[in-house]
Amino acid sequence: MMSQHKISPEQIEKKKIYKEMGLTDEEYQMAKDLLKRRPNYTETGIFSAMWSEHCSYKSSKPLLRRFPTKGSQVLQGPGEGAGVVDIGDNQAVVFKIESHNSPSYVEPFEGAATGVGGILRDVFSMGAKPIAAMNSLRFGNLDNDHTKMLFSEVVRGISSYGNVVEVPTVGGEIQFDNQYEENPLVNAMVVGLVSHDDMQKGVAAGVGNVVIYAGGDTGKDGVGGATFSSDVVEADEENKSAVAIGNPEIGKKLMEACLEVIHSDALVGMQDMGAAGLTSSASEMAAKAGTGIELNLDLVPLREEGMSAYEIMLSESQERMLLVAKKGREQEIVDIFAKHDVDAAVIGEVIEEKTFRIKQHGEVVADIPVNILADEAPVYHLPAKEASYYQEFQAMENEVPAVDNHQEMLRKLLQQPTIASKEWAYKQYSSEAQGNTLVGPGSDAAVVKIEGTEKAIAITTDCNSRYIYLNPKVGGQIAVAEAARNLVCSGAKPLAITDGLNYGNPNDPGVFWQMEQSIDGISEACLALNTPVISGNVSMYNQSKDEPILPTPIIGMVGLIEDTKYVTPSHFQNDGDLIYLIGEALPEFGGSELQNIVAGKYTGKAPVIDLEVEAKRQSLLTSAIREGLVVSAHDLSEGGLGVALAESLFTGKGLGAEVNVSGDPTVALFSESQSRFLVTVKPENKEAFEKMYAEAVQIGTVTNDGSLKVSVDGKQIIDDAVAELHKLWSEAIPNFVAKQ
Incomplete structure (x- = not known):
């Protein structure tokens, strides 16, 4: 191909070069009509990036409008770098989840690392100090060498970035299913803390004010990354060049500098250079302020000589921030960055x-009305058609899988990678950095203390994509409800969610139907549980072996613990405590881990959920915790009661349990019915707890004999050493990874 600046606008149109850049014929014509002329090469690249799915949400925007985004606790909803929720005392938490799926598929280490770096910048660009990181990961089955490599490299990438910047990675979730074999999902979430007065927005306000570039130099890495992430990708050399390379050392300095800059009244606005780099940050900041912006690319710090305007504008080099400063006071801002050993340069002004308007070498190389990029991006109302399998699955009777030996099945379930201990991954993360982690990885939710107060926040990421595949609407409701259950079990009041919406190709009507239905389900649950959507991310075109991935809208949720005395462990604590079960087990095995083991596929109906019942049970459990009646609380999820009992005993304290339940043993032990909790209570609080929580049924007692004994209607079906179960559970993933 001839050099970019020699390709004329006529050639771009005639040879349809715009298609190689990611625009359709119709979109190119739209751009041409709006400009009233043919766009040049750089302008075509800018349109391609800003109108990509990744930046404009052109297919998903009509659905995202369905989310409830307001609430008395919401200070900033969707539309900025991250959402903001009030936690009282002039303090707020800032959080968001973002996917880095395509880059992590092509270059798993760099893709995962830059995913963490990018979401950190989204949070501190709002003026918030990052205090915790989470992740939600999906891979193929671990019997595949390529999956093992992806898993190992993604975890290494996450830890390498988070550990250097000293933001604790406090938890997350990892699931394994063959539908992700060729398309792993890497979703990173960060939570920050900000005082109300320090909140920042990405606005280029004030004509004559100065545009400042801060951070790492601009190179050719990641050029066209936004466009590449808006299509089905292959792990080839061409796509590897679209993956940016991170530098956590610079990232840490940039974070510290930005957190000092926010205290200067010379600062007007600040935004991370994320997807589409300089293009998206500059144009979006101008659009939000109702101004224009002019940049001189000769002033941009470059890593390589001779970079074209196209390359500079669309590079996704990492660790870069765009700021607007008051005219005449720009040096104050530049000096703060210099103090932190971060380069900063004035590169333009607000007009x-x-x-x-972009200039290079004294020439105007791009001139596009701001509103065209921001407001005129195409919006597609794609057709949705009920997935072909749905009615067939809905017509199936709820079958109880045949289990001959419940003790052996419990052992098998505990070794399933989706259920087994994820310590192999999280021991690589620095979860104690900053010294405020009260509950780290391996619990229902992570808990982080708010320094200088008695408050703490609880954080979780959740999504059972199997349920969403079987019934997208119900599955969406369950994802939100399970996240809230995890927070309630930890002693928190759920506040709001961020969503990482991961789906297949939206041009497939069945995939778009999954998306539409699950968003409706998420919205209904958010309304029922008062957890509005304050931020999020959409990732489409996730395909494996020419099939869409399981629909995976990940819910990141944050809750407030008003006093750390309410922090509740998920494990049993004391010999003699009474064990209570809240909620009934129904014969529901569609999408369950037991169905996965017995049938090797997911069919039938997802578990049912009643959001009114869910809200009531959560509220009652919260009250019981506040009254000091609850010793431990654990929600029932994958693997049902059997797995929850075993997990509750994995404390290293030599505790055991004697439990007696009734009904069909397989249903009682392994059903994944919703809205259920496993709770322990001190014997002296038995009467008060039962009076408050009439629905709770005592099913047993915590013992000190180190064995799990389970009877059904008086007949013992499990008598196993907790130490043996713990060994199977904790060694499963290391054994898979080590197996040649």
């Missing part, structure tokens, strides 16, 4: 004319 009255509402245009995005």
